[in-house]
Amino acid sequence: MVLNLGDQFPNFIADTTDGKIDFxxxxxxxxxxxxxxxxxFTxxxxxxxxxxxxxxxEFTKRNVKPIALSCDSVDSHNGWIDDIKAYGKLSEFGYPIIDDAKRELAVKLNMLDKDEIGAGGLPLTCRAVFVIDPNRKLRLSILYPATTGRNFAEILRTIDAMQLTDKKRVATPADWVQGQECMVQPSVKEEELAELFPDGVTNVDLPSGKKYLRKTAP
Structure with missing residues (x-):
């Protein structure tokens, strides 16, 4: 299955370290x-x-629930959680890990890294990231190779950007972080600016003379 941004994210039933769930x-x-x-144990x-x-x-502040998936059993996950807590000096582990020992979800959601083969001769699960909104739509998809760890600060940054742009007719520029100025969407007409952005809009002067770079407070 190939999932595109905006697609309805498929539902599934799975065993997890927090019990059986309907996603x-x-x-x-x-x-x-x-x-x-x-x-x-990797x-x-x-x-x-x-x-x-x-x-x-940080996820809770943003109304986001994380859930992990690994191609091993719940029993294996529970033993692994002890190592994870010890490594991170954590007193608790606050989210579930899905049992995908049969790789059914990894295959269904196209999570396999064909360039990385495990001890059993099968492709390893890549480091997929899917962010799904409350309407069950896929809003962000990132596929990292199995050998590259993820940057979760970047994932939080993108969630901040998506949640902001859901509420306001803005877009976030390169390297934007929460609290910084953002860009007025090109679809916003000049006559709408005062009502939509009462704190004001700044036009960036450009050689072309076109006024398409318009900055505003978030």
Whole structure:
């Protein structure tokens, strides 16, 4: 299955370290981030799950529920969580890990890295990231190779940008972070600016003379 941005994210039933879940029911009215891992008890994966556990307060502030997937069993996951907590010096582990020992979800969601072959001769699960909004639409998709760890600060940044642009007719420029100026969308007409952006809009002077770079406070 190839998922495009804006597609309805498929529902699934799965066993997890928090029990059996229906994904859409589990997500509820929240945003969700589903991120996959090649295997339990592997070095890069351990650092990633530890990083997400530390960031639970940041995800909660944004109404986002994280959930991980790894191609091993719940029993294996539970043993691995002890290592993850020890590595990150964590007192708790605040989100579920999906049992995908049969690789059914990895195949269904096209998460396999064909260039990285595991000990069993099968492709490893790549480091996929899917961000799904409360309407169950896919809003962000990033595929990292199995050998490259993810930057979760960047994932939080993109969630901030999407949540802002859902509320206001703006777009975020390169390297934008929460609180910085953003750009008025080109579709906004001049006569709409005062009502939509009461704090004002600044036009950037350009050689072309075109007024398409318009900055405003978030």
């Amino acid at each position: 859409h029911e589990w997500a509820g009215d929240s945003w969700a981030i589903l991120f996959s891992h090649p295997a339990d 070095p890069v994966c351990t650092t990633e799950l530890s990083a997400v556990a530390r960031l639970i307060p």
